[in-house]
Amino acid sequence: MSSIINKSVILGLLLLPEMALAGQLNQAHTAWILTSTALVLFMTIPGLSLFYGGLVRSKNVLSVLMQCFSITCIVSILWLVGVYSFIFTDGGELQKIIGGASKAFLPNINVDSLTGDIPETLYFMFQMTFAIITVALIVGAFAERMKFSAMLLFSALWLILVYMPICHWIWGGGWLADLGVMDFAGGIVIHVNAGVAALVAALVIGKRKGFPTTAMPPHNMTMVVTGAGMLWVGWFGFNAGSALTADGRAGMAMLVTHIAAASGALTWMFIELKKFGKASVLGVVTGMVAGLGTITPASGFVGPMGALVIGITAGIVCFCATQYVKRTLKIDDSLDVFPVHGIGGITGSLLTGVFATSGLGGLGLPEGVTILDQVSVQALAIFVTVIWSAFFSFLILKLLDKWIGLRVTIDEEIEGLDTVLHEETGYLDL
Secondary structure (H helix, E strand, O other), rough: OOOHHHHHHHHHHHHHHHHHHOOOOOHHHHHHHHHHHHHHHHHHHHHHHHHHHHHHOOOHHHHHHHHHHHHHHHHHHHHHHHHHHHHHOOOOOHHHOOOOOOOOOOOOOOOOOEEEEEEEHHHHHHHHHHHHHHHOHHHHHHHOOOOOHHHHHHHHHHHHHHHHHHHHHHHHHOHHHHHHHOOOHHHHHHHHHHHHHHHHHHHHHOOOOOOOOOOOOOOHHHHHHHHHHHHHHHHHHHHHHHOOOOHHHHHHHHHEEEHHHHHHHHHHHHHHHHHHHOOOHHHHHHHHHHHHHHHHHHHHOHHHHHHHHHHHHHHHHHHHHHHHHHHHHHOOOOHHHHHHHHHHHHHHHHHHHHHHHHHHOOOOOOOOHHHHHHHHHHHHHHHHHHHHHHHHHHHHHHHHHHOOEOOOOOOHHHOOOHHHHOOOOOOOOO
């Protein structure tokens, strides 16, 4: 009888992945990160692709879809060639600045290789999907007027010169990580970084013909809302997946992500009702994206009440930023990348240092660290990211402009990028 009991106990332990020892595969965590990886890739293709594609004019819809699709491919290959390695491996004496090349092309990585208690191949894929959507976000700034060849070269160079070092500094054991910066899922690494690059790109490339006097409404709002819905769902993999565990912290990250998205959407809607007398569908989905982007850095550190305040703040701040950039500064950031993602990322990263405190429902700051200390570290990381991203984005764009030119001609812009660059159209003439 005792033999049967002992065998039952052993079998039960084997069936519990949570009981895995250090250095062993945790099946529960692995299953969740497999799901999260698919969700984050789903955010770019088809989520962001449809969201951006619907926002442009019909003559440019295929060009945007093509840009998102091709960025996915080129970032994936560069990630394998060495970007992953230079972010997430030991750089020796240069570790605080950049990682090493020991895992370029993933030598000696097999099915048994682990990062923590999940397969390293899975960790490689999960982090790759973050890099993909970061680069793809910038597309919204220069939509409808950039050459396809210039876009490809800019994306590749920006990944290497901007995303790679900043990501290493914060997530790869670099100097900002040592200072204690809190960026759970990419408020600084992704949203501030891409938002600043988008603003620079919009300024360097210049306005679309007719902006701001000619109306350029989205050509397909159904496509926009469909893409936005995919972003909302995919963001659960983005934020909750960043816990790298299937536990209560992932559950809390998912909850606060949803609360911030909902409150951001409602806040934007109520502002439009008050200001214009009507709430637009575009406004609601933009508020949702603002809420998601703003909660991203805080998602693993704050509680539901903090998420509610962050979401409401995102709706207000990003709405005002969008109006100011478009109407006052008259900058043609075509799809509002900087005011939504850049400003949202900055706002959320600063508020992380406030609402992470246990007194405000968060998981708590490190021992001995005050709110002022943490906000100061957050502000420093934001400042460094803004300067680095702005400088190298400007440099890359200027060099490409001298080499191959950034923009299509005015006649080509009028005709539309779908026909000019790809000899295809998004819709058949009926």
